[in-house]
Amino acid sequence: MPTAIILLLIAAGSVLFHVLSPWWWTPIASNWRYIDDTIIITFWITGAVFFAVVAFMAYCVLRFRHRDGHKAAYEPENRKLEWWLTGGTGVGVAAMLIPGLFVWHQFVTVPADATEIEVMGQQWRWGFRLPGKDGRMGTADVRHVSADNPLGLNPDDKNGQDDVVIDGGDLHLPLGKPVKVLLRSVDVLHNFYVPEFRAKMDMVPGSVTYFWFTPTRTGTFDVLCAELCGLAHAQMRAQVTVQEEGAYQAWLQQQQTFAQLSGRAKTRTAQDNGAD
Structure with a gap:
């Protein structure tokens, strides 16, 4: 139980530290607020994944801890879980990649009057x-x-x-x-x-x-x-x-x-x- 609680505190503390940190960006002085928006999207997606992974580790530590008289079950694969993980990973990567592609297109498309x-x-x-x-x-x-x-x-x-x-x-x-x-x-x-x-x-x-x-x-x-x-x-x-x-x-x-x-x-x- 203490190990699971420590893992959850690390996950929550890492996200809160970033949100409440005084070391934030300098005030923007150009038209590229799109860059900030893309970074924020990436942060929330990766932050959610990080929290989910650490929370799952905490769950595993608690759920599958050693207990007298309890025999471990051998389950080498779980197709349903693999499909969910693959689909979720694909959606997350696309959610980070697509905004970046739009911003990159704008980044290298120079106005005629520049x-x-x-x-x-x-x-x-x-x-x-x-x-x-x-x-x-x-x-x-x-x-x-x-x-x-x-x-x-x-x-x-x-x-x-x-x-x-x-x-x-x-x-x-x-x-x-x-x-x-x-x-x-x-x-x-x-x-x-x-x-x-x-x-x-x-x-x-x-x-x-x-x-x-x-x-x-x-x-x-x-x-x-x-x-x-x-x-x-x-x-x-x-x-x-x-x-x-x-x-x-x-x-x-x-x-x-x-x-x-x-x-x-x-x-x-x-x-x-x-x-x-």
Whole structure:
């Protein structure tokens, strides 16, 4: 009896701890409330299964405990029970999978009016690129990455000359406008994650992944790497600030373009050659 009671208390306590826990999600700041809803559905389904399994264990401990003069019955299979367990498992898995498929479809279906930005991950820093006045970003390739071109922009692509390059700084975004985030990595797997946005995606070397979201609340939020990427993984941080359109444009005008950074690099090279 004590063992059965302890098992039931563990099951009930685990569920109550999650429901009453003060360690809950941060307030959402994007359009992805669907992510929260899907997680809640998954929690209740898995929580119910967990409770049922532990309760069944408690029942078995109590019901089939050793008793003097009682002989155990050998029952190697129970087809009726197997059908119920198989059917219940199938319904539970479908209930978790179907909402996720709908959310995933929305997650990768980017609105036509979304603005493209780029995030570059490398050990252990973030780089960001925003389109310039022409609204288009130039091409990039890791073969172009250098100290003077940390994001690897193609210097021969005219569309990239006015791209805004932020290396090691913070990202700013306008409020209420959809953003398609293009993700690249220079070295190892990274993962661009802002908890308040509920959206993240692995950054795979040699490929470009993406997701989209719409910022719905102004403020400054922490950027984390959600993929173990080496010794200083925990220090790979930045910030993203969501602003009203006017404040965002004022900030954007103060940032340097790829052409300006390239010009400064050429000037430094010429000065160094002259000094030699």
